[in-house]
Amino acid sequence: MPHRGADWGPMLTAAGFTIEGERTIAVNIEGDRSEAIGCYAVGVVQRIRSVIADRLTPEDLAALDQLLDTSSPHSILRRDDLTVRTERPVRAARRA
Structure with a gap:
């Protein structure tokens, strides 16, 4: 999603x-x-991990991977x- x-x-x-109109939900x-x-x-x-994985210590990455492993306890x-x-901005727009 660019x-x-x-x-x-x-x-x-x-x-x-x-x-x-604009609104934040x-x-x-x-x-x-x-x-x-x-x-x-x-x-x-998972999206966060894909961005920060190279900046984490091996221990932190392993802990994050345990959270993401759906078979892990x-x-x-x-x-x-x-x-x-979360918050999301929403806009209503029409062609000018």
Whole structure:
């Protein structure tokens, strides 16, 4: 995703759209043991790992890999204190 985290407002405007509205949606899910939340968390941590792996000590990388190993007793999927917090900006736009 080449534009992940980008400010889409100027890109949409440059592509000929008019921004009609903007909002930030906050998500805070605490203590939910649902499979969907666990899979979301694994995906996020996998993306983080792919960016920082070369900067971690071997011990830290091994600990991170245990969290990502879905068959490990230390897997993120087995945690009962998993919390997901995120914010996403949303824009409504129309062709100018």
